[in-house]
Amino acid sequence: MQNSITREVIIKAAKEKVYDAIANPLKVVRWFPDEIEGTYAVGERPLSVFKEHNAKVSTYIVDAKPFEYFAYRWIPGGNEFTGDVMTVPNTLVEFTIQEIEDGTCKVVVTESGFAQLPAEMAEVSFKQNSGGWDYMLGRFEKYFKQA
Amino acid sequence: MEAQIFKALGDPLRLKIVQRLSLKETYTIGNLTQGLGISRQGARKQIQVLESAKIVRLSPSGREVNVTLQVNSLQVGKDFISKLENQWDARLQKLKDIAENTT
Numbered sequence: 001m002q003n004s005i006t007r008e009v010i011i012k013a014a015k016e017k018v019y020d021a022i023a024n025p026l027k028v029v030r031w032f033p034d035e036i037e038g039t040y041a042v043g044e045r046p047l048s049v050f051k052e053h054n055a056k057v058s059t060y061i062v063d064a065k066p067f068e069y070f071a072y073r074w075i076p077g078g079n080e081f082t083g084d085v086m087t088v089p090n091t092l093v094e095f096t097i098q099e100i101e102d103g104t105c106k107v108v109v110t111e112s113g114f115a116q117l118p119a120e121m122a123e124v125s126f127k128q129n130s131g132g133w134d135y136m137l138g139r140f141e142k143y144f145k146q147a
Numbered sequence: 148m149e150a151q152i153f154k155a156l157g158d159p160l161r162l163k164i165v166q167r168l169s170l171k172e173t174y175t176i177g178n179l180t181q182g183l184g185i186s187r188q189g190a191r192k193q194i195q196v197l198e199s200a201k202i203v204r205l206s207p208s209g210r211e212v213n214v215t216l217q218v219n220s221l222q223v224g225k226d227f228i229s230k231l232e233n234q235w236d237a238r239l240q241k242l243k244d245i246a247e248n249t250t
Contacts, residue, residue, distance in 0.1 A: 002224070002228055005228060005231055005232050005235065007232060007235040007236055007239060008239070009239040009240065009242065009243050010243075011242070011243045011246050011247060012247050013246040013247050017246055018242075018246050021242055021245055021246045022242070027245070030241075030245050031238060031241035031242045031244075031245050032238055032241075032242075076231055077227070077231070107239065107242065109235055109239060111231065111235070114224075114227075114228065119223075121227075122223045122224055122226070122227035
């Protein structure tokens with residue numbers, strides 16, 4: 001499995017405001033986890049709550065450099081894990097904010113460490129997601145019934 | 148590879164075998180092909196087609212051979228990554244909306 005993902009977005013707002021939306025626990029819940037339980041600060045391990053997956057995920061805040069960088073480790077894929085994230089295979093999520101012109105920022109998110117995750121995690125996700133084999137077999141069954 | 152998978156499944160007998168495999172974790176070749184009206188040799192041949200398309204995995208167990216459905220790890224990995232990429236795109240779009248539209 002490839003080891004990392006990089007995505008980016010251009011935001012028409014000052015870097016202070018963008019950083020605040022990522023690093024401020026009262027703001028981040030407006031676009032990312034539904035809730036944060038615990039202290040959202042460097043060295044802490046709050047729980048990120050995802051109601052959609054009915055899951056809480058231990059999140060270790062690695063670093064925060066105001067207005068340009070914020071990073072944490074967590075477990076991707078919407079699986080519940082409330083133990084210590086640092087004791088299990090995890091991924092590193094890094095946000096970098098770059099002001100490309102006055103009042104416009106480029107935000108790059110990089111998530112890395114997929115290569116060390118257990119294969120079952122991807123398999124479970126595959127089955128939930130596309131239905132995997134069930135889906136494929138269902139289609140073939142239909143095909144043969146028609147033929 | 149995909150063409151090979153489709154070809155391997157494009158046969159009612161092999162499809163039946165794969166459907167059986169999706170019900171239970173592991174079969175021996177004998178159990179798997181029971182009642183399909185094919186000889187032991189014929190069964191082996193069909194299963195070899197599935198194996199070369201990487202649809203099943205064979206592992207010897209004593210005098211028997213166990214057959215298990217193989218989830219294509221490459222496809223699974225790709226699917227996982229693209230799902231996470233889509234999630235990040237959606238989150239970043241939300242971040243953008245919030246940062247641009249709130250004071």
